Amino acid sequence: MAWNLxxxxxxxxxxxxxxxxxxxxxxxxxxxxxxxxRELAAIASVxxxxxxxxxxxxxxxxxxxxxxxxxxxxxxDSQLIRQTRSQLAGEYIxxxxxxxxxxxxxxxxxxALVKHAIEEGI
Amino acid sequence: MAWNLxxxxxxxxxxxxxxxxxxxxxxxxxxxxxxxxRELAAIASVxxxxxxxxxxxxxxxxxxxxxxxxxxxxxxDSQLIRQTRSQLAGEYIxxxxxxxxxxxxxxxxxxALVKHAIEEGI
Amino acid sequence: MAWNLxxxxxxxxxxxxxxxxxxxxxxxxxxxxxxxxRELAAIASVxxxxxxxxxxxxxxxxxxxxxxxxxxxxxxDSQLIRQTRSQLAGEYIxxxxxxxxxxxxxxxxxxALVKHAIEEGI
Amino acid sequence: MAWNLxxxxxxxxxxxxxxxxxxxxxxxxxxxxxxxxRELAAIASVxxxxxxxxxxxxxxxxxxxxxxxxxxxxxxDSQLIRQTRSQLAGEYIxxxxxxxxxxxxxxxxxxALVKHAIEEGI
DNA sequence: GTGGTCTAGACCACC
DNA sequence: GTGGTCTAGACCACA
Numbered sequence: 001m002a003w004n005l006x007x008x009x010x011x012x013x014x015x016x017x018x019x020x021x022x023x024x025x026x027x028x029x030x031x032x033x034x035x036x037x038r039e040l041a042a043i044a045s046v047x048x049x050x051x052x053x054x055x056x057x058x059x060x061x062x063x064x065x066x067x068x069x070x071x072x073x074x075x076x077d078s079q080l081i082r083q084t085r086s087q088l089a090g091e092y093i094x095x096x097x098x099x100x101x102x103x104x105x106x107x108x109x110x111x112a113l114v115k116h117a118i119e120e121g122i
Numbered sequence: 123m124a125w126n127l128x129x130x131x132x133x134x135x136x137x138x139x140x141x142x143x144x145x146x147x148x149x150x151x152x153x154x155x156x157x158x159x160r161e162l163a164a165i166a167s168v169x170x171x172x173x174x175x176x177x178x179x180x181x182x183x184x185x186x187x188x189x190x191x192x193x194x195x196x197x198x199d200s201q202l203i204r205q206t207r208s209q210l211a212g213e214y215i216x217x218x219x220x221x222x223x224x225x226x227x228x229x230x231x232x233x234a235l236v237k238h239a240i241e242e243g244i
Numbered sequence: 245m246a247w248n249l250x251x252x253x254x255x256x257x258x259x260x261x262x263x264x265x266x267x268x269x270x271x272x273x274x275x276x277x278x279x280x281x282r283e284l285a286a287i288a289s290v291x292x293x294x295x296x297x298x299x300x301x302x303x304x305x306x307x308x309x310x311x312x313x314x315x316x317x318x319x320x321d322s323q324l325i326r327q328t329r330s331q332l333a334g335e336y337i338x339x340x341x342x343x344x345x346x347x348x349x350x351x352x353x354x355x356a357l358v359k360h361a362i363e364e365g366i
Numbered sequence: 367m368a369w370n371l372x373x374x375x376x377x378x379x380x381x382x383x384x385x386x387x388x389x390x391x392x393x394x395x396x397x398x399x400x401x402x403x404r405e406l407a408a409i410a411s412v413x414x415x416x417x418x419x420x421x422x423x424x425x426x427x428x429x430x431x432x433x434x435x436x437x438x439x440x441x442x443d444s445q446l447i448r449q450t451r452s453q454l455a456g457e458y459i460x461x462x463x464x465x466x467x468x469x470x471x472x473x474x475x476x477x478a479l480v481k482h483a484i485e486e487g488i
Numbered sequence: 489g490t491g492g493t494c495t496a497g498a499c500c501a502c503c
Numbered sequence: 504g505t506g507g508t509c510t511a512g513a514c515c516a517c518a
Contacts, residue, residue: 111236376493413496434501
């Protein structure tokens with residue numbers, strides 16, 4: 001039990017999110033070689049088939065490449081990585097606005113709170 | 123299965139958060155009578171004891187009051203409700219900044235993204 | 245269920261204590277006629293036999309008298325009432341000292357606290 | 367039946383009081399490890415859940431700390447322990463005065479009785 | 489009907 | 504082993 005997976009969403013989808021985060025945040029850098037499917041599966045304590053499915057998804061997105069003989073590497077296309085990062089950020093921002101509005105805050109108030117948070121240093 | 127409860131956190135803690143949200147967002151207003159423990163438990167599909175534990179926590183925070191024979195009501199202290207809302211907002215903002223920084227965004231960039239989101243109307 | 249009786253001690257003994265208190269505190273005054281056994285039993289929701297036993301105990305102590313034809317009255321001997329009061333007070337004081345010493349307070353400290361309580365007006 | 371629990375008050379509340387007393391009176395000292403929930407429950411002959419509820423209350427008050435894997439300890443904050451002791455003493459004094467006044471004693475008389483009790487050595 | 493309490497028994501995560 | 508959580512089901516007091 002290693003990666004805080006829950007039963008809400010398909011496991012593989014959660015793996016995709018986590019790996020995406022690790023790549024766009026620079027934990028794995030452009031061109032880095034990834035651990036093997038078996039290793040990753042062991043780290044996350046999931047079935048290798050599930051990890052395989054997640055990696056296939058990431059490959060479809062272009063974030064990782066498969067070298068038939070030498071495992072998988074993170075894409076060299078740092079432009080794509082940045083773009084993916086923007087996309088994730090967009091989702092987080094949308095979620096943030098959604099919940100803040102459910103709390104009853106207007107756009108202006110949210111902006112003010114964000115500015116205030118920056119000034120306070122956190 | 124009614125309230126999107128997951129296994130990450132204790133159920134009762136999630137119930138507390140949801141009920142807090144419903145109160146501070148005005149879904150239940152100051153002075154409103156809440157459904158009975160048993161009703162709320164049925165709505166959330168949890169055991170009445172679990173719901174009771176959540177309600178006890180809310181009472182400790184002062185957000186609800188208990189009239190032993192006639193059910194529970196939301197506090198009349200709308201000042202406290204507003205204060206709780208601010209506190210929750212603060213937590214969400216902190217979480218938002220934390221994840222955005224893990225994605226590699228600076229304070230300035232986050233602010234710019236937030237402004238952009240507001241201009242785009244989402 | 246009327247007189248906060250519990251199962252720790254015999255019911256009749258608890259009735260004795262309560263009636264004693266009511267007499268020495270002046271709720272029933274010297275010479276007053278008491279309600280009938282049946283009435284008292286109903287008030288306390290106990291079996292009349294149990295109330296009878298309690299009243300017999302009080303009669304043995306001299307706090308009440310039985311007039312065969314006209315029920316029971318509180319003793320006219322207000323000296324005895326005062327003496328019983330002193331005795332009860334002595335017990336409460338002993339209990340008070342016992343618990344305060346278990347809390348680790350010395351005689352001097354207890355006296356100081358009592359004086360302080362009086363000055364504070366409670 | 368081990369801890370003289372009665373039906374007047376909720377069992378868990380009585381457990382809280384007893385444990386509080388054991389801590390402030392030095393029976394368990396600052397930093398001491400407490401017996402496990404199950405042991406304490408067995409000692410008091412109550413259900414472990416009931417004991418847990420009492421311990422949770424004590425933790426909320428700060429009197430004990432929980433180390434999830436290695437049991438509970440009394441707080442190191444001996445200042446808090448002393449403060450709790452004062453608070454308990456205050457309650458006992460208030461109760462004492464209340465019952466003495468119901469017996470018809472004035473402040474002065476109560477003070478005299480307390481002094482007398484000290485001189486008598488009990 | 490309401491909330492409150494208690495028990496019994498189960499499962500979980502942590503180390 | 505530890506504490507924590509959850510459920511199911513029972514009983515109580517109050518009005």
